[in-house]
Amino acid sequence: MIRLEHVNFAYHEEPVLRDVSFTVAPGETKVILGTSGSGKSTILKIILGLVTPSSGRVMINGLDVTTAREKDLRALRKKIGMVFQGGALFDSMTVAENIGYYLLEYTDQPLSEIEQTAREILRYLELSEDLLDVLPDELSGGMQRRVAIGRAIAAENPSIMLYDEPTTGLDPISTQKITELIVKLQQEKGVSSIVVTHQITDAFDISDRFLVVHEGRVVFDGNAQELLDCRDGYVCEFLRPYLDSVKALPLKTGQ
Ligand SMILES: Nc1ncnc2c1ncn2[C@@H]1O[C@H](COP(=O)(O)OP(=O)(O)OP(=O)(O)O)[C@@H](O)[C@H]1O
Ligand SMILES: [Mg+2]
Incomplete structure (x- = not known):
């Protein structure tokens, strides 16, 4: 459904994404975590074909958006619902x-x-x-x-939903309503989704699949338990402030 393969991207020679690869299966929700400036919004722009990587492949619903014609890109974008930052x-x-x-x-x-x-x-x-x-x-x-x-x-009843920080700045009740809506869209309409968020505790309510980006690189790609086991130094450091609250939550499994 969504597959990035060895994607590199730079703004004015400054690398923003470095060798980014990951897959979102049909009907799956992937949460992207990472600090400000790590490249999360850029990944969504690449999926929409709004910016073109300098190298690598981006397959969306079987179409390589890096080489697709504008007409095919337009048709594809109609199948993607984007909630901007x-x-x-x-x-x-x-x-x-x-x-x-x-x-x-x-x-x-x-x-x-x-x-x-x-x-x-x-x-x-x-x-x-x-x-x-x-x-x-x-x-x-x-x-x-x-x-x-x-x-x-x-x-057009999208088959893919991309959410860029949908809950940032909201109170806990509004946040919960948004996360419930994201889960409902996945369960009832079977959409594949990517949710970019800073809020780790909400992330665990949304999905069991996580990607952590740091300085344009994927430093983690796996499920909630693997994330909490954090073997990578950066991932552990990133998670540490949240770990106590997250460990108290029941984990979603099998999504
Ligand atoms: N239009 C642009 N021109 C130049 N540099 C840009 C542009 N857009 C983004 N960048 C740079 O690319 C890097 C990644 O930006 P991006 O917006 O993808 O980060 P992000 O992870 O979404 O951050 P945030 O959490 O703050 O939204 C940053 O260093 C940013 O300064
Ligand atoms: Mg962003």
Whole structure:
């Protein structure tokens, strides 16, 4: 489904990703952990074909995005729901227009149908339909993130979801709602997902598959138990502040 093979990438000669390889199987959720600047968002941009690696292969749904034509890339992107870092909604558009953005922009669907889709999605997000005509700045941070996920799933029933720090800056209850939504999308719609996060404790609620990146390299790729056993010096150091709270949590298995 998603496979990166020996991907290298640099901004202005400065290496950002170094020999990055990993796979996300169909229906699997992979959590990417790493400190600020380690290259996490860049990995998502590479998967979307927004930036091109200097070497390596990136296979998404059988298409090599590093060599694909723009037309094929566009078709592929429709199958990928992206929730950008910060959740960025369009401030001057209502919730309904935000959720229906891709339908308004790229399809000929009549407004009444788009509004119906927006209603269904609000229900799926467990948000009130009364929010349809509300502007984003009237919503709480947690609601805005859920609407951003709604916008990502509205377009074409995506088979891949990419989330860039979907819970950063949210309170524990809003965070839990987002993690539940991510798990629900995986379980009910069978999407493959990548979730970039700084919040290790939430990561364990989301999945059992982890990737840790450090200075553009993959320093860990494995399951929760292997992560907690941390054999790599950097991974242990990274985890240490969190270990006590994480070890108290029941681990997800078999995902
Ligand atoms: N447009 C750009 N031009 C130049 N350098 C960039 C650009 N975007 C990112 N970088 C650099 O690439 C590196 C990786 O950035 P990236 O955004 O992938 O990190 P990240 O792991 O997502 O960080 P964060 O957790 O802060 O979001 C950083 O050193 C960053 O400064
Ligand atoms: Mg980032």
